[in-house]
Amino acid sequence: MKPTVHDIAAAAGVSLATVDRVLNRRSGVREVTRERVESVIRDLGYVRDVAAANLAKRRVYPLVFIIPDSASSFMRRINREVREAASRAAIERTDISWIEVPAFEVAPLVRTLQRLAEERPAGVALVAVDAPEVRDAVDKLVARGIPVVTLVSDLPGSKRNHYAGIDNLAAGRTAAHLLGRFLQPRTLEEGQSIAVLAGSMLVRDHRERLEGFRSLLASDFPSLEVLPVLEGRDDPAQVHQILLELFQRRADIAGLYSVGAGNRGLIRALKEQRGAALRAVIAHELTEHTRDALLDGTIDVILNQDAGHEVRSAIRVLKARADELAVIDAQERIRLDIFIKENLP
Structure with missing residues (x-):
């Protein structure tokens, strides 16, 4: 059986409240007690189920998508997929908002990223413009502990956490x-x-x-x-x-x-x-x-490329990063579909 917080408390000779403080890195625990609890956690091989803990706490993930304000049908479909994801907020424990910026413009995108660095959402997904100023703004978000996913167009050389798009x-x-x-x-x-x-x-x-x-x-x-x-x-x-x-x-x-x-x-x-x-x-x-x-x-x-898959992938990755959980690479791989008139879905 997997060890529980009750096992940790019993082995360390402390209360459940103290174990909770140590697991959540909160103050109010003497250093010697913290070290003893952490030693027991290592000895027992305890692995915290962060996602389950957040579910129990009814944690909500505020996620922000930055989308080009474009007349193209594809970007309108990305926008529609984000809105549909926002409509599922109660089920997926997300609070999804979106910001439209002028397509292919560097300055408005950078200003938006800088503002979000101050607002500190749980994660940001953006259609990137490949410019040094955008790269710096993304790196500052990540440095502040805000996960970033590039959507459709990547930003190599930045510290973004994931790219949701085709090769x-x-x-x-x-x-x-x-x-x-x-x-x-x-x-x-x-x-x-x-x-x-x-x-x-x-x-x-x-x-x-x-x-x-x-x-x-x-x-x-x-x-x-x-x-x-x-x-x-x-x-x-x-x-x-x-x-x-x-x-x-x-x-x-x-x-x-x-x-x-x-x-x-x-x-x-x-x-x-x-x-x-x-x-x-x-x-x-x-x-x-x-x-x-x-x-x-x-x-x-x-x-x-499947716009819906890209948006859903961005949400999954941002939630996983916020919980410090691993990402399943195979699930997040976006495939390239080839259509001719004979194989239209």
């Missing part, structure tokens, strides 16, 4: 492999170009997807020229405009990879373009708009 290098390499296979053998002659559309190179997920994409194309399909990346800030109107301008300038575009969002603008531009020789289009995130585009052949492949 974006692998996603980019997957897109390159599929695009190269789709285009050969008819279009792999000289002079064929690949367009790449991103939201912003300030976010790590877009940069990593592009890095993986370029790397595999260079090694496996060197005859394909990757054009300079276009940045549409995940805004459908801006994406529509810059793609139409590209199609008017270039008639040799054989394929297109959209690493970010703004897919409504992408789809609209693809339907309106007349000059480009597009034969394959790969984009990210399954939404009602990209689903329709898969079905009608406007888009060939969608690479998808």
